[in-house]
Every structure is written in C-alpha cells, then in structure tokens.
Amino acid sequence: MPAVERDAHDAGKQSARLGDIAYEKMKERLIRGTFGPGDKLTVRALAETLGVSSTPARDAINRLTYEGALVYAGPKTVIVPFISPQDLEEITLMRLALEGLAADRAAANATSEVVLELEKLQSQINDALDSARFTDALWWNKEFHFSIYRLSGMPHLLTMIETLWLRIGASFNDLYPEFAEKKYGVHNHLAAIEGLAERDGASVRAAIESDIRDGHRRLKKANRERSAK
Amino acid sequence: MPAVERDAHDAGKQSARLGDIAYEKMKERLIRGTFGPGDKLTVRALAETLGVSSTPARDAINRLTYEGALVYAGPKTVIVPFISPQDLEEITLMRLALEGLAADRAAANATSEVVLELEKLQSQINDALDSARFTDALWWNKEFHFSIYRLSGMPHLLTMIETLWLRIGASFNDLYPEFAEKKYGVHNHLAAIEGLAERDGASVRAAIESDIRDGHRRLKKANRERSAK
DNA sequence: TTGTGTTTTTTGTTGCAACAAAATGATGAC
DNA sequence: GTCATCATTTTGTTGCAACAAAAAACACAA
Numbered sequence: 001m002p003a004v005e006r007d008a009h010d011a012g013k014q015s016a017r018l019g020d021i022a023y024e025k026m027k028e029r030l031i032r033g034t035f036g037p038g039d040k041l042t043v044r045a046l047a048e049t050l051g052v053s054s055t056p057a058r059d060a061i062n063r064l065t066y067e068g069a070l071v072y073a074g075p076k077t078v079i080v081p082f083i084s085p086q087d088l089e090e091i092t093l094m095r096l097a098l099e100g101l102a103a104d105r106a107a108a109n110a111t112s113e114v115v116l117e118l119e120k121l122q123s124q125i126n127d128a129l130d131s132a133r134f135t136d137a138l139w140w141n142k143e144f145h146f147s148i149y150r151l152s153g154m155p156h157l158l159t160m161i162e163t164l165w166l167r168i169g170a171s172f173n174d175l176y177p178e179f180a181e182k183k184y185g186v187h188n189h190l191a192a193i194e195g196l197a198e199r200d201g202a203s204v205r206a207a208i209e210s211d212i213r214d215g216h217r218r219l220k221k222a223n224r225e226r227s228a229k
Numbered sequence: 230m231p232a233v234e235r236d237a238h239d240a241g242k243q244s245a246r247l248g249d250i251a252y253e254k255m256k257e258r259l260i261r262g263t264f265g266p267g268d269k270l271t272v273r274a275l276a277e278t279l280g281v282s283s284t285p286a287r288d289a290i291n292r293l294t295y296e297g298a299l300v301y302a303g304p305k306t307v308i309v310p311f312i313s314p315q316d317l318e319e320i321t322l323m324r325l326a327l328e329g330l331a332a333d334r335a336a337a338n339a340t341s342e343v344v345l346e347l348e349k350l351q352s353q354i355n356d357a358l359d360s361a362r363f364t365d366a367l368w369w370n371k372e373f374h375f376s377i378y379r380l381s382g383m384p385h386l387l388t389m390i391e392t393l394w395l396r397i398g399a400s401f402n403d404l405y406p407e408f409a410e411k412k413y414g415v416h417n418h419l420a421a422i423e424g425l426a427e428r429d430g431a432s433v434r435a436a437i438e439s440d441i442r443d444g445h446r447r448l449k450k451a452n453r454e455r456s457a458k
Numbered sequence: 459t460t461g462t463g464t465t466t467t468t469t470g471t472t473g474c475a476a477c478a479a480a481a482t483g484a485t486g487a488c
Numbered sequence: 489g490t491c492a493t494c495a496t497t498t499t500g501t502t503g504c505a506a507c508a509a510a511a512a513a514c515a516c517a518a
C-alpha cells in the first residue's frame with residue numbers, strides 16, 4: 001500500500017534542520033546583496049557565523065553550489081559567481097520561457113485582492129526608488145514578480161524560477177545603483193496588473209516578458225559601462 | 230546493453246568526491262528504472278550498497294531530494310515519488326517551455342554529423358522497441374533528446390531539463406511496458422531530424438513539442454488504465 | 459617589479475559515534 | 489477483524505577529529 005505523499009519543502013513548513021536554516025539564511029543574504037561576485041565562502045566561516053558545526057554549513061554551501069547560486073573557482077574554493085554575458089543571455093532566455101509560462105497561467109487565478117496587493121507592492125517599489133533605497137526596490141520587485149507567479153499554482157515552476165533569480169541575484173544587486181532608473185519597469189508592471197484584472201493570460205505574459213527584456217537590456221548596458229572603467 | 234555515458238556538462242570533470250559518485254549512480258538507477266514509485270531510500274542502506282560512509286550517501290540522497298527526484302513521505306522517510314496528474318501536467322508544461330527553447334536554439338548549431346548520429350540513435354530506438362527491450366528504448370530516447378538539446382550550447386538549460394526528466398523518470402519507467410507502442414514518436418523524431426538538417430529552429434521546436442505532447446497523452450492514458458485496475 | 463620554488467596554513471571531505479525523533483512491530487481492548 | 493497504545497528498532501542529523509589536497513604566504517633570484 002503506497003504511503004501518503006507529503007511534501008516537506010512545499011508546505012511552508014518550518015524545517016528544524018540546521019542545514020536548511022543555514023541555506024535559507026544564505027539565500028536571503030545573496031538576494032539582499034550582502035555578498036558581491038567573487039566573494040569567497042568557506043564552511044568553517046559560515047559555521048562560526050551561524051554558530052553551528054561544519055555539517056549543516058557544508059550542506060548549505062553544497063546545495064547553493066548545486067543550484068548554481070555559488071560556483072567553484074577551484075577544487076576547494078566556492079565563490080559568488082561572476083555572471084558572464086553568455087550566462088546572462090542564457091538565463092534571460094530561460095526566464096522568458098518559465099516566467100512567461102507562470103505569468104500566463106497566473107491570469108486564470110487572479111482575484112481583486114491580488115490586484116490590490118500588487119498595486120500596493122508597486123507603490124512600495126516607487127517609494128523605494130524615490131528615496132534611492134535600491135536594495136529595497138529590488139526586494140519589492142521580487143515580491144511583485146513572485147506574487148504573480150505564485151498565482152499559477154505551479155510549485156515546481158516556482159522553485160525553478162527562484163533558482164534562476166538566485167543565479168543572477170548577486171550580480172544584479174552589485175549593478176543596481178547604476179542599473180536603477182526612476183520609473184524603470186513601471187509601465188510593464190502596470191500592464192501586468194491590468195492583464196490580471198482582465199484575466200488575460202496572453203497580455204500578462206507579454207507584460208512580464210517585456211519587463212524581463214527591458215531588465216536584460218539595462219543590465220547588459222550597466223555591465224558594459226562598468227567593464228569599461 | 231547501452232553503454233553508460235556521462236552528460237556533456239560533467240564529462241570532463243573528474244570529481245573524486247564520493248558524494249558526487251553516489252549521486253551519479255543513484256541518478257543512473259532512477260533513470261534506468263531500478264526503483265519504482267514508493268520505494269524507500271535510507272542513507273545507511275545506500276552507504277552499505279556503495280561501500281562508503283553515511284556522509285556521502287546522505288549527500289546524494291539530500292541532493293536528489295532537493296532536485297525533486299526523491300520526495301519526503303515523512304520527516305525521516307524519503308521515497309521515489311508517485312507522480313500525481315497535476316505534477317505530470319505541470320512538468321509537461323515546463324518541459325514544453327524549456328525543451329522547446331533548447332530545440333529551437335539547437336538548429337543553429339546543427340551539423341551533418343549530428344544528423345547522422347541522430348538517425349543512428351533513432352534506429353537503435355526502433356531496434357529496442359522491435360525486440361521489446363523497453364528500458365533500452367527509453368534510454369536511447371533520452372539520448373536522442375539530449376543530443377539535440379546539447380546542441381543549443383546552453384548548459385544551465387541542459388541541467389534544468391535533466392532534473393525535469395529525473396522527476397518523472399521513475400514513474401515513466403514504471404509505466405513503460407503499457408506506455409510503449411511500436412512506432413511511438415518516430416514521426417516526431419524524424420521531423421526533428423529534418424528540421425535540424427534544414428537549420429529550421431521553428432520546425433525543430435514544433436517537432437519536439439509534438440513529441441512531448443504525444444508522450445504526455447499516452448502517459449496519462451496508461452496511468453488512467455493502471456489506476457482503474 | 460616579476461616570476462618561481464618552497465613552506466605554512468587553510469580547506470573540503472570523509473568516517474563515525476551519539477542523540478532525539480520517527481517508523482515499525484507487538485500487545486491488548488473492544 | 490479494528491483500532492489505539494506501548495515498546496523496540498531504525499532513521500536522519502549533528503558535531504567532531506583526522507587526513508589529503510589546495511590555497512596562501514613567504515623567500516629569494518633575476
């Protein structure tokens with residue numbers, strides 16, 4: 001008789017495992033921009049920082065490495081990755097495919113409550129940009145996107161999209177001051193909200209794809225300017 | 230019996246880590262259908278099977294769990310997953326998006342050598358089906374698909390597609406005897422080869438998408454029939 | 459300054475024992 | 489038989505020491 005299938009990582013359950021906690025904390029820091037490309041990570045340092053032994057610290061670093069959020073710079077050296085133009089190109093294409101799908105499928109499950117929540121998130125993005133709190137703007141931007149993707153009701157898809165964000169997250173953060181321009185993305189976000197209100201999958205997809213493309217264009221530009229220095 | 234071949238992205242890597250070796254072996258077995266849905270995995274059992282200590286065995290099981298190739302059936306119980314209709318639906322949509330992209334981008338890098346290799350792989354699929362060696366047919370089918378996707382030159386994409394195959398792999402294998410029908414997929418595969426020969430990305434994409442959709446349809450049907458018993 | 463060979467330190471991995479918690483098996487009441 | 493309760497066994501996780509290998513620091517020559 002088959003056992004009842006439970007899903008530990010999906011159910012939003014608080015895992016008591018130290019390794020998972022370490023992983024979540026590191027993920028948060030990577031997204032928040034605590035680290036920059038090239039920063040070196042060691043299991044003993046992380047273990048001490050978190051006050052745990054080396055096993056859970058090692059678990060966290062290994063997992064992040066498997067997911068591409070960290071990379072090997074040598075047999076015994078893991079660092080926050082530098083994103084090459086090719087990497088950025090590839091990941092952008094994958095984001096278009098996956099986030100486009102999520103956006104499309106989100107429309108069917110849109111409610112007026114979600115629309116209100118998204119409008120609130122958008123105003124928080126605007127506020128953050130107005131006061132030059134770029135890290136906050138990036139954070140709310142992420143919340144905005146994932147609030148939409150969550151509507152799709154596709155958990156596998158959601159985790160895959162998240163690992164893509166994690167791969168470029170640190171570089172993104174690193175570039176943001178140059179990357180940010182007032183009103184960036186506002187138009188696309190408003191279009192996405194409108195599409196959701198009308199339950200029009202195709203137009204939500206178009207808005208998100210446009211947002212990703214715009215972001216990619218600016219990121220490439222910022223990267224070029226930085227390299228020139 | 231088909232030879233064991235490593236994928237392109239880790240072909241050159243001589244990873245001496247026992248945990249990686251354990252992971253690769255388990256991956257191989259899952260794809261090969263050594264396990265069926267519901268089979269329970271334990272670190273001590275795996276450790277003994279492989280003749281290593283619990284640490285690398287645990288590493289392998291944890292990694293497979295993070296990737297979705299194994300799932301928790303309880304706080305201390307990991308099993309080979311049963312794929313629900315919803316899971317299958319979701320993963321199929323993701324496969325269409327990702328493998329469609331890979332197929333599209335493969336066309337630009339197609340060579341006559343690759344076309345020949347694919348024709349050879351297709352004849353091996355046919356041979357295996359003719360002699361009812363379903364596991365082999367499945368194996369060559371995988372080689373066929375990934376030979377195309379490798380052409381895209383997108384390593385991130387390749388590993389993501391692989392994890393998707395791994396998630397449904399065991400169920401796929403489990404159903405295969407009922408799933409297999411002679412000439413299944415031949416038409417789509419030939420269309421893909423033709424598209425590659427003509428460097429026509431759109432038609433390669435269409436062929437692969439059609440193949441995925443056909444497979445999904447048959448898999449759903451087989452699953453229904455089995456549940457009915 | 460730059461390169462090169464050498465020494466010292468740091469690092470990830472592995473195996474293993476201890477522990478708490480979960481899974482399993484046994485028992486008994488209804 | 490069915491279900492609940494208890495005892496036993498099995499399980500994953502954690503911390504830690506040992507080890508080989510890699511990285512960093514150093515010394516010295518050109």
